[in-house]
Amino acid sequence: MKSIEVWRITDKKYSDTAFSGEGARLWGGRFNSPGTFAVYTSGSLSLALLEIIVQTNDRSNLKKKVLHRASIPQNLIDNPSINKLPGGWDRIPATNISQNYGDEWLRKGTNPVLKIPSVVVPLEYNYVINPAHKLFSSIDITRAEPLPVDPRFFNN
Numbered sequence: 001m002k003s004i005e006v007w008r009i010t011d012k013k014y015s016d017t018a019f020s021g022e023g024a025r026l027w028g029g030r031f032n033s034p035g036t037f038a039v040y041t042s043g044s045l046s047l048a049l050l051e052i053i054v055q056t057n058d059r060s061n062l063k064k065k066v067l068h069r070a071s072i073p074q075n076l077i078d079n080p081s082i083n084k085l086p087g088g089w090d091r092i093p094a095t096n097i098s099q100n101y102g103d104e105w106l107r108k109g110t111n112p113v114l115k116i117p118s119v120v121v122p123l124e125y126n127y128v129i130n131p132a133h134k135l136f137s138s139i140d141i142t143r144a145e146p147l148p149v150d151p152r153f154f155n156n
Contacts (some may be wrong), residue, residue, distance in 0.1 A: 002072050003140075006041035006127045007048040008068045015066050015144035021131040030094040031102025031116065031128045037130040038106060041070060047124045049149075054120050059153050072113055072127070076135055078105065079115040090119045102128060112136050118135035 010018040021037030032038035043047035045067065053059070091100040105114050105128075114135035118124045130136065 003071045003073050007045045008041045008145060009048045009052055009065050011064050012066045018068050019131060019141055028100050033099045033103050036103050036106055037131050039131055041127045043125045047118055047121055050120050052068060062149050065147040067147045068144055069142045071140040073138060076111050076138060077113040077115050078111045106114050106130050111135055
């Protein structure tokens, strides 16, 4: 069965719980409301890095980050066409339009993974993972690795 590789960058102190969905449950995200577990990953390491960078001006925090890779069987991924996403799903900042869509998808539980376009780079994709899904254990998650970042990132 074919799989895709996704990437997640977290603070080193959260590496053991990076795929629990706890951070998204506490704070919410583009495709989940606070109180709902979700894990956000990206289809490439560079996109995962960009998703972090657009949220802060302090690049020094990258020194505290680690990366995780996950391998997801393709048959576990819901891939709605762009016209199936609600109007305004890509607003900045995120609104309850996209959160309601994601909360409903998480509740339905058809598959453990949702493929959605990135707002940062709309031609690339992020993957929202439902850690409570019965097939979540079918996703192969690696141990945390150091995040390799060019030192020029820190020359402001």
